[in-house]
Structures are given as structure tokens and as C-alpha cells.
Amino acid sequence: MKERQVAAMAAEAIDASEQTHILIVDDDPSLRTLVRAFLTQEGYVVAEAEDATALRRLLDRQRVDILILDVMMPGEDGLSIARSLAGKQDIGIIMVSALGTEGDRITGLEMGADDYLPKPVSPRELLARVRALQRRRRSAAETRLASMTHYHFEGWRLDPVRRVLRDPAGIIISLSEGEFALLLAFIEHPQKILTRDHLVELARGVDADVFDRAIDTQVSRLRRKLGTRAGGDLIQTVRSEGYIFQAAVRRG
Structure with missing residues (x-):
């Protein structure tokens, strides 16, 4: 089962x-x-x-x-x-x-x-x-x-199969479908500037048009759930370019 x-x-x-x-x-x-x-x-x-x-x-x-x-x-x-x-x-x-x-x-x-x-x-x-x-x-x-290992960043852990995100204290953080797709796009391309169009291409889900229009809102919600780190937010805005996921990511 x-x-x-x-x-x-x-x-x-x-x-x-x-x-x-x-x-x-x-x-x-x-x-x-x-x-x-x-x-x-x-x-x-x-x-x-x-x-x-x-x-x-x-x-x-x-x-x-x-x-x-x-x-x-x-x-x-x-x-x-x-x-x-x-x-x-x-x-x-x-x-x-x-x-x-x-x-x-x-x-x-x-x-x-x-x-x-x-x-x-x-x-x-x-x-x-x-x-x-x-x-x-x-x-x-x-x-x-199914065989993919977990993603780890700044004490957080994401199980990409079960879609379970745990914070550094081990508490499960609820994510919407759009937030999960967006987070996965960020952690698969860490420390790289991603334009809004690129994020939509990487994370587009059941309704890409809706996601496209709401990309900034989705980023804002995900940023709040991830909180802050030393030096600022995990997801930072790069003026006139897009967003960057600041944390280093490893699998294991």
C-alpha cells in the first residue's frame, strides 16, 4: 500500500x-x-x-x-x-x-x-x-x-516525493501546490538568479496562466513561510532581474 x-x-x-x-x-x-x-x-x-x-x-x-x-x-x-x-x-x-x-x-x-x-x-x-x-x-x-533523496538547506528538509517540508525544528510546514512547485524550482537552481518567466517555466502547474499572474504573490507567501536567515531572506529579490534562492542545497 x-x-x-x-x-x-x-x-x-x-x-x-x-x-x-x-x-x-x-x-x-x-x-x-x-x-x-x-x-x-x-x-x-x-x-x-x-x-x-x-x-x-x-x-x-x-x-x-x-x-x-x-x-x-x-x-x-x-x-x-x-x-x-x-x-x-x-x-x-x-x-x-x-x-x-x-x-x-x-x-x-x-x-x-x-x-x-x-x-x-x-x-x-x-x-x-x-x-x-x-x-x-x-x-x-x-x-x-521515487528514489530521490531529500533536499537539505539551512537546516530545512524537503521530501520531494511526499511533498513534506520540515523546518529546522522538525515541524512540518504546509505548502500549497503552487508554493511546493516554486520551492522545488528554487532549490533545484540554488544561488542563481531566476527571472519570473523562468520560474513560471520551471514551476508551472495545472493552471500556468494563473500562476504567471500570481508569481510575485506566490514568492511572497513562500518567503514568509521560510522566514529569515542570517543576512536576510532565503529568497531575495534582484531588482529588474528576478529572484535568487540564497541557501546552499545538498541532497542526502
Whole structure:
């Protein structure tokens, strides 16, 4: 029973995250347009890139959860891209190619792809593969979250699975869903200035628009609950930039 409760809480924490962001990398603009329109209708946030250069520009400025990657492109090909991303970024890769032999599929998977589809691509099959990859990634994320150790800072302790925050005296401090998401964003990026937009991106929950409008109020409430430390508040305002979580954070 306890294991089921932990798993349920882990799933709830992951469900609080935002929509899945997909990036289509293909030098065929008509295919990109078709796939983007189809996946957008299914509720995904979809972007496009025509080559490796455009891909890396997008990766530098926005989050990507799943990459739909063509193999045969001018310049750097999809195999080289997949190999360069393997182990460096938490991105699921679905490779698509006119090269559809067993050897081609094996090579793609060995280069770091999570799945491999031959062209021409059926949008419905691609959607099914995207959803299957989402399930696998969700299961892996739940496992990581369930085994995550506590966060410690300034005598405080946060259990991210059970969403329990204890102050230095061991007293449980009640947090709303928004306050918990905000605190988790801060302690996962300690001693770094976070803009309001970045905080919304990191901590957005069931209703991102409401959270966006109430970000300053949420910070103020969380700051009051955390109290003060030597030298000032744990969460300090950086004029014209955003907020910074001052404490050092460790896991254990």
C-alpha cells in the first residue's frame, strides 16, 4: 500500500509538469508542416528546425522533450546529431528515415535513438510512437523521483516525493501546490538568479496562466513561510532581474 502511495505521489508530481515539447528536424518543409499540424492538434507544443544548426540554436533557448529526427539531411546527418546528444541532454529521440533496413534501424538505435521509423511516415503511427516514448520516459522519471533523496538547506528538509517540508525544528510546514512547485524550482537552481518567466517555466502547474499572474504573490507567501536567515531572506529579490534562492542545497 505504501509503495502504491509513493508511486501515486510521484506520478502526481510529474503530472504537474507542462505540455510535452516536440522538435521536428527535417530538411523537407512540407513534411515538417504536416507533422507539426497533426501533433499540435493532439495537444503537443511543436517547433521545427531544418538542419543541425537550427536544432542547436533552438536547444540553447528552449526546452525539448522529444526530437523527431530525420537521418538524411545536408550537412550534419541525423546519426551524428543523435550521437552528439546521447547522454548529454534528457531528450527522447525518434529517428525517421528513408533508410529502413534492419541494419539501418539497428545503427540508429545504437547511435542513441529511442525509436526508428521508416519513411514515408504515417502521422498516426508517429503519434503512437510519441505516446509510447512518453510512457517509457514517464516510467523512468517516476522511478528516479521515487528514489530521490531529500533536499537539505539551512537546516530545512524537503521530501520531494511526499511533498513534506520540515523546518529546522522538525515541524512540518504546509505548502500549497503552487508554493511546493516554486520551492522545488528554487532549490533545484540554488544561488542563481531566476527571472519570473523562468520560474513560471520551471514551476508551472495545472493552471500556468494563473500562476504567471500570481508569481510575485506566490514568492511572497513562500518567503514568509521560510522566514529569515542570517543576512536576510532565503529568497531575495534582484531588482529588474528576478529572484535568487540564497541557501546552499545538498541532497542526502
